Amino acid sequence: MNIREIARRAKVSTATVSRTINRHSSVQPQLAKRVLKVVEEMGYFPNTQARALVSGRSRIFGLIVSEITNPFFPEIVHVFEETALQHNYEILVTSTVHDTARMKTSVRRMLEHRVEGVAVMTFGMEEALLDDLKRRNVPLLFVDVGPARPRVSNIRIDYLHGVRQAVQHLAALRHERIAFITGPLTLKSARARKRGVRPIDERDWDGAGATVACGRESHAGRRQEAFAKLWSVTARPTAILCSNDMTAIGVMRESYEKKITIPGEVSVIGFDNIHLSQYVLPPLTTIEMSQAQLGRLAFQALLSDVRREVPNPKGTEYVLKTNFVLRDSTALNLQKSTS
Numbered sequence: 553m554n555i556r557e558i559a560r561r562a563k564v565s566t567a568t569v570s571r572t573i574n575r576h577s578s579v580q581p582q583l584a585k586r587v588l589k590v591v592e593e594m595g596y597f598p599n600t601q602a603r604a605l606v607s608g609r610s611r612i613f614g615l616i617v618s619e620i621t622n623p624f625f626p627e628i629v630h631v632f633e634e635t636a637l638q639h640n641y642e643i644l645v646t647s648t649v650h651d652t653a654r655m656k657t658s659v660r661r662m663l664e665h666r667v668e669g670v671a672v673m674t675f676g677m678e679e680a681l682l683d684d685l686k687r688r689n690v691p692l693l694f695v696d697v698g699p700a701r702p703r704v705s706n707i708r709i710d711y712l713h714g715v716r717q718a719v720q721h722l723a724a725l726r727h728e729r730i731a732f733i734t735g736p737l738t739l740k741s742a743r744a745r746k747r748g749v750r751p752i753d754e755r756d757w758d759g760a761g762a763t764v765a766c767g768r769e770s771h772a773g774r775r776q777e778a779f780a781k782l783w784s785v786t787a788r789p790t791a792i793l794c795s796n797d798m799t800a801i802g803v804m805r806e807s808y809e810k811k812i813t814i815p816g817e818v819s820v821i822g823f824d825n826i827h828l829s830q831y832v833l834p835p836l837t838t839i840e841m842s843q844a845q846l847g848r849l850a851f852q853a854l855l856s857d858v859r860r861e862v863p864n865p866k867g868t869e870y871v872l873k874t875n876f877v878l879r880d881s882t883a884l885n886l887q888k889s890t891s
Contacts, residue, residue: 555569555570557594558587558590558594558596562589564586568583568587572587572591573587573591610665610666610667611640611642611668612641612643612644612665612667613632613636613643613667613668613670613671613854614645614658614662614665614669614671615632615646615671615673616645616646616655616671616673616674617645617647618647618648618650618674621647623827623828624796624798624826627844628673628847631843631846631847631848632848632850632851635848636851639851639855641855644661644667646661646662648674650674655674663685667690668691668858669690669691669692669693669858670685670691671850671851671853671854672694673846691705691854691858692705693707693854694707695707696709698867698869699867701866701867702866702867703857703867705857705870706868706869706870707849707850707853707869708872709872710874714823714839714875715839717876718839721878721882722793725791725819725882725883725884727885728790729787729789729790729791730793731782731789731791731793732793733792733795779803783810788818789818790817790819790885790887791818792820792821794821794823795823796822796823797823797825797828797829799822801822801828801829801832801836804820804881815880815881815882816883820882822836822838823839823874824838824843825841825877826843834880835879836879836881838877838879839877840874840876841872845872846872849870849872856868
């Protein structure tokens, strides 16, 4: 079964079949319906690689994430793919697991499949690894680290908005000794979240040495080390703000092991609002960075660049605002209220 046989059975030209399969609006609805009926009856599947060679367009976007097993990423992938299907695009997903060699392999795969654009959501991989994509003028999308250059889009996360809401909430609950557990400061995303905390003057974030850099968030040993440091100071924190929900959930686990009650003895706030955060006990108060919005925005940014005939000289910036989500892991500081 090929395009000529489809055309013969539908009694149309091969050009009409091609335009119908590629969803061109120039085909009359009655003819398109006839062609699609034959396509469905005969179980025809077009050769997308051959079609890409002829048209010069693959209708494939690449999506590179850090860890597909990290609960933060699956919804991004899901929404990105759903949005792509709505626009008749396919996606090629790859996970780097923070490995530079794997990142290079991912980029090579993207080029082999003639992707039209790539969303890079690795939160820390070096831009130098993407030189091949840049040289080929492939539209790129970054989060927070996009360089100001043509065909590069950048989604800037407004960390400050959600962090300010969280700190004001803790201040209203009479918390003064507030710790911030950050990710490794070699990551630009971790430095950005820490900068989001610094300008807020409601409370002294360095009180009693409470601000802690805890290394890679997925590393349980580092998390335990950070928590132990917090609990070793004389003036222990009464609230802990974490750089992501998985770290916050880890802190809750460490608290459970040490028989420290949440939120009775210490309030905990996460960051990201992953689905899991509402099911832990107690349900986690967190700062939402909507993965659904991030996925949709990433796809739309790439699509806009593909369709734009004249690229913006300094690229395009988009803003994603964070918001505070109140649940049950924060409470009134009883130490303060009874003193």
